[in-house]
Amino acid sequence: MKNEVDYIDLYYQMVQIRRMEEKAAELYQQGKIGGFLHLYIGQEAVSTGLISARLPQDRVITAYRDHGVALNCGLGMNEIMAELLGKETGVSGGRGGSMHMADPSKNFWGGHAIVGSHLPIAAGLALGDQYKGNDSITICMFGDGATNIGYFHEALNLSKVWNLPVLWVCENNNYGMGTQVNKASAVLEIRQKAEGYAIPNSRVDGMDIMAVRRASLEAMEKVRSGNGPYLLEIITYRFRGHSMGDPERYRTSDEIKKWEEDDPIGNFRNYILSEKITTDKELNKIESQVEDDVVEAVRFAESSPEPSINELYKNTYYSDKEDQ
Amino acid sequence: MTRFTMREAISQALWEEMDRDPDVFIMGEEVGLWGGTYAVTKGFYNHFGAERVRDTPISESVIIGAAIGAALTGLRPIAELMTINFAFSAMDHIVNEAAKLHYMFNGQMVLPMVIRTVSGGGRQLGATHSQTPDAIFAHFPGLKVVAPGSPADAKGLLKSAIRSNDPIMFIEHATMYQVRDDVPDGDYTTPIGVSKIVREGEDITIVSYSKGLELSIKAADELTKDGINAEVIDLRTLRPLDMDPIIESFKKTNHAVVVEEGWKSFGVGSEISTRIYEDAFDYVDAPIKRVAQKEVPLPYNRTMEQSALPQIPDIISAAKEVLNG
Numbered sequence: 001m002k003n004e005v006d007y008i009d010l011y012y013q014m015v016q017i018r019r020m021e022e023k024a025a026e027l028y029q030q031g032k033i034g035g036f037l038h039l040y041i042g043q044e045a046v047s048t049g050l051i052s053a054r055l056p057q058d059r060v061i062t063a064y065r066d067h068g069v070a071l072n073c074g075l076g077m078n079e080i081m082a083e084l085l086g087k088e089t090g091v092s093g094g095r096g097g098s099m100h101m102a103d104p105s106k107n108f109w110g111g112h113a114i115v116g117s118h119l120p121i122a123a124g125l126a127l128g129d130q131y132k133g134n135d136s137i138t139i140c141m142f143g144d145g146a147t148n149i150g151y152f153h154e155a156l157n158l159s160k161v162w163n164l165p166v167l168w169v170c171e172n173n174n175y176g177m178g179t180q181v182n183k184a185s186a187v188l189e190i191r192q193k194a195e196g197y198a199i200p201n202s203r204v205d206g207m208d209i210m211a212v213r214r215a216s217l218e219a220m221e222k223v224r225s226g227n228g229p230y231l232l233e234i235i236t237y238r239f240r241g242h243s244m245g246d247p248e249r250y251r252t253s254d255e256i257k258k259w260e261e262d263d264p265i266g267n268f269r270n271y272i273l274s275e276k277i278t279t280d281k282e283l284n285k286i287e288s289q290v291e292d293d294v295v296e297a298v299r300f301a302e303s304s305p306e307p308s309i310n311e312l313y314k315n316t317y318y319s320d321k322e323d324q
Numbered sequence: 325m326t327r328f329t330m331r332e333a334i335s336q337a338l339w340e341e342m343d344r345d346p347d348v349f350i351m352g353e354e355v356g357l358w359g360g361t362y363a364v365t366k367g368f369y370n371h372f373g374a375e376r377v378r379d380t381p382i383s384e385s386v387i388i389g390a391a392i393g394a395a396l397t398g399l400r401p402i403a404e405l406m407t408i409n410f411a412f413s414a415m416d417h418i419v420n421e422a423a424k425l426h427y428m429f430n431g432q433m434v435l436p437m438v439i440r441t442v443s444g445g446g447r448q449l450g451a452t453h454s455q456t457p458d459a460i461f462a463h464f465p466g467l468k469v470v471a472p473g474s475p476a477d478a479k480g481l482l483k484s485a486i487r488s489n490d491p492i493m494f495i496e497h498a499t500m501y502q503v504r505d506d507v508p509d510g511d512y513t514t515p516i517g518v519s520k521i522v523r524e525g526e527d528i529t530i531v532s533y534s535k536g537l538e539l540s541i542k543a544a545d546e547l548t549k550d551g552i553n554a555e556v557i558d559l560r561t562l563r564p565l566d567m568d569p570i571i572e573s574f575k576k577t578n579h580a581v582v583v584e585e586g587w588k589s590f591g592v593g594s595e596i597s598t599r600i601y602e603d604a605f606d607y608v609d610a611p612i613k614r615v616a617q618k619e620v621p622l623p624y625n626r627t628m629e630q631s632a633l634p635q636i637p638d639i640i641s642a643a644k645e646v647l648n649g
Contacts, residue, residue, distance in 0.1 A: 093430030102429045109396065110429065114420045120386040121421060124393015124401075131349070131375065131399060138393075151416075154386035161381060315431040316465050317564075318489040319516075 007277045008286065010052055010209060014044040014265050015290045017068040020077055023294050024067070024084055028244050032302075033084045037098050040068035042239035045264035046171050047072045047141070049212030050234070053220055054139060056107065059125045062141040064099035064113040065238075069141065073108035075101065081297035087304035094307045095315075115176075116146040119155035119168075126164040126229075137165040137223045145176020147190050156197045156229070163228040167219055168194070170233045171206065177242045178250035194231035206236030207264045210271065237262075325508060331501040333475035335364050337482035338402065340511065342372055345400060348486055351378040352387060352404025352440075361406050362442060362501055384413035388439065392421050392491075395437040400486060405441040408495060409455050422491040423466035435491045438482075443471070444498040444535055444585060445633055451621035454629070456586040458534070459595070461493045462562035469562040470516055471495040473537035476507045477560055480514025488516065497535045497585075519566040521573065525553035528643050529573040531596050532583035533559035536615075536634065540583045543639035554643060562592065570596065571604050578609035581642045585634060588616035610649055613642040 021039045028037045040047070043065075051060060051072035062069045070080050075091050083090030083101055091101045092111075102110035109125060112118035122140035129136040146152055147170060159166050170190045174181050182188055194201040200222065204215040212234060219230045237259040241248050272278060313320070328336070342348045349372075350365060356379040359366035369377045380387050384405060391403035405411050411418060418439065425433040445454035462469045468490050472478035478496070485492040522537070523544055532540040537558050544554040555573050559565070574580055580600060582593035593614030600612060618632040 092428065092432070095430050096428050100428050102432055104396070104432050109433075110425075112421070114416055117389070117416055117421060120389020120417060121393040121396070123386055124390035124395070125397055126393070127390055128394045128397025128399050131394070132397070151385050151389065154381075154383040155389065157381060158383060158386045158390065162378075315427045317468070318426055318431075318434055321431075 005213070007272055008282070010048055011268055011272060011283065012286050012290065013048045013072055014209070014268060015287055016077060016293060017044045017048070017071055018265060019290045019294050020071065020081065020297065021067060023298060024081070025240070025244065027084070027298070033098070034086065035097050035099075036064070037084070037244045038065040038242065039238070039240040040065055042259065042264070043171060043173060043206065043236045044068060045209035045212055045268065046206045046234045046236050049209040050139065050141070050169060050216045053213055053216035057134065057136040058220070059107045059109055059136060059138045060141070061109040061118050061122050061125065061138065062111065063115065063118065063143060063146065064111070065143070066099065066101050066111045070101045070103070070108060070111070073103070074106045075103050075108060077293055077297040078300040081301040082304045085301045085304070086306070087301055088307045089300070089304040116142065116149035116151040118142070119146065119151050122166055123155045123159050123164055126159065126166040127162065130162070130164055135224065137167060137220060139167045139169060141169045141171060143176060144170060144172040144174065144181050144190055145179070145184065147193055148176070148184055152193075156194065156199060156231070159229040160197045160199055163226075165223050165226070166229045167223050168199070168229060168231040170231065171236055172233055173236050173238045175238075175242070175250065178246070180250065189233065191231055191233040199229050199231050200227075201231040201233065203233045203235065206234035207262045207267055209264060209268050325506040327504050328475050328507045329501060330475045330478055330496070330503045331362065331364055333479040333507050334482060334496065335366070337479045337486070338365065339368070341483055341486045342368075342376065347398065348400045348402065349376040349378065350402045350404060351380055351391060353380055353382055353406050355379060355404050360404070362498075384410050385417055388414040388417035388422065391437050391439070392417060392425070392435060395435040395491075396433055400436045402438045402440055402486065405439060407453060407498070408441045408443040408457060409453055411439075411441055418461070418467065418493070419464055423464045426490070427466055434489050436489045438485045438492050438494050440494045440496070442498050443495045445617070445622045445629065446499045448624055448626055448629060450624045454622040456584070456617065458495050458562060459584070459586055459591045466491070467563065468492045468516060469495065470560065471497075471534040471562060472560060473534050473558045475503065475505045477514055477558070479507055480512050481516060481560065484513040484516050487513065492516070495534065500535060500538065503538065517561045517564040517566055519557055519559045519561070519569050521555060521569055522558045523554065523556040525555035525577070527553045527577055528555070528579040528581065528647055529570065529577045530554050530556045530581050530583060530639065530643065531559065531570055532556070533562070533592070535585045536583040539634065539636050540639055543636045543643065546636065546640055547643055550644070552643065552647065559592070565595070567599050567603065570600065574600050574604050575607045578607050579646045580612045581615060581639060581646055582612065583615045583634060583639055586617055587619055588614050589619065591616055610646050613646050615639050615642050
């Protein structure tokens with residue numbers, strides 16, 4: 001089933017991420033979204049291609065740039081938008097915000113905002129499946145910046161020592177906040193770090209969704225067949241700032257422009273049309289469907305109730321439920 | 325009732341829970357072949373096997389992080405940190421992940437996990453290996469902190485912790501593994517978040533836990549020679565803190581001393597005494613005194629180390645000062 005590509009659905013998901021986030025940026029500027037807002041725009045092919053290759057029992061965990069991943073994992077745009085607006089109907093009930101979205105029922109395990117901190121947790125998710133003898137793997141996404149913190153190294157090491165079914169996915173967008181890989185990492189190809197732990201690895205163009213999907217299918221197959229961890233490095237670029245309000249002094253507009261010409265959505269559109277998978281008209285239809293989705297998501301989020309202050313303490317402890 | 329040491333009681337709790345529930349497993353440094361650096365898991369590896377008694381690399385972040393992940397999948401990991409001093413290497417996972425996930429994701433994530441660790445000085449291990457930073461961990465909502473003062477409580481509380489669906493720091497004391505006392509026979513649990521009067525008295529309330537409790541009971545025995553009858557209360561759990569028996573006792577005695585092995589500043593004594601002032605101010609006959617560790621990194625030299633740690637005479641004189649003004 002996973003070998004049959006639903007091109008239209010993949011295109012739909014990528015456009016959904018793009019338009020949802022453009023709207024989120026607008027709402028942020030209007031002061032309707034608080035805190036930080038890290039946009040995935042430019043990186044849509046990474047998560048969309050990767051998640052399209054997973055099986056439903058596979059667990060996905062990522063960092064704080066999580067709206068796109070959440071959509072790809074099947075969380076609703078309405079509930080994602082509601083979370084951004086801090087509403088009770090949000091995926092995390094308005095308690096998490098942009099950086100902390102999750103839905104374990106869809107095997108999306110967050111949304112973790114301390115750089116690198118979720119890699120050890122991913123090792124544990126994989127350990128849980130290995131312990132139970134499940135045919136599941138854990139897909140752990142993180143940025144290039146996360147490979148410079150100790151957690152990355154502890155987690156990779158343990159995953160190899162225990163032969164854990166985990167796919168490490170480095171989204172290399174060339175910047176950890178505003179610091180370029182060449183100023184922060186001893187090796188420029190992040191995948192080389194996996195060599196130090198004898199973990200097989202490869203590198204793929206993240207602006208080409210079909211290439212991402214092929215590489216992901218291959219890597220997942222290796223992990224699933226009991227070969228232990230694998231590290232996939234996906235080269236990509238974020239078109240927007242690190243988060244809203246990034247002055248972007250660390251890169252030139254020429255550089256951004258050059259990458260924008262390699263737009264993953266434009267690339268995929270061209271591919272679909274050149275392969276005659278569908279027509280321009282059909283793709284336009286999808287785009288207008290997404291416009292409607294976004295309007296509906298904003299309507300849903302804005303009309304949703306705020307969480308009740310009476311529930312401020314709810315879920316501090318699981319045992320509170322037992323006491324009630 | 326049978327008399328067991330603290331080590332035996334803790335070991336029994338682990339063994340019985342692993343026997344009872346195949347989802348319970350242990351992971352940590354030297355827990356397997358070595359049998360635990362405090363010999364608590366001696367014999368476990370041979371009986372339960374390498375899958376359930378997992379030796380880890382010296383990687384505290386991933387020990388706690390992987391325990392969190394495994395707990396999220398429904399297992400009940402017991403992650404051992406060889407000493408609480410090493411918990412600082414895992415602080416991010418304890419504080420930013422374990423203590424937060426259930427709340428932050430609106431109850432969607434459940435973490436049935438225990439972090440077992442060893443606190444305390446007095447063994448000439450120098451400043452980095454002798455800390456009693458228990459209070460730090462009690463600062464964070466979302467985490468529970470349990471620190472038993474007797475073998476019976478250690479067993480019952482650890483069983484409760486393993487069966488609980490919340491992340492729990494279970495803090496043992498490095499110099500108490502040989503303490504021997506009555507332990508109930510058979511399977512029993514002791515509730516978390518309930519403090520306990522361990523010695524009744526009417527003149528002064530001494531509040532403590534863990535090692536401080538051992539010292540406080542001995543001090544209370546000494547105080548009877550001077551005709552002072554101290555009521556001693558064991559907190560057993562630092563978070564959630566059960567103040568009811570303390571307030572009730574204080575309303576009777578009108579005097580209190582709080583004893584802890586950690587440093588005084590921002591510590592357990594500060595918390596308990598403030599809560600007494602807040603909730604029972606009208607009953608205060610004299611300022612409450614705190615007995616705690618002197619404010620230095622603990623030195624190696626035995627005499628110096630002992631001089632910095634709270635001792636029985638410190639508790640006795642504090643009690644007398646409170647009573648006599």
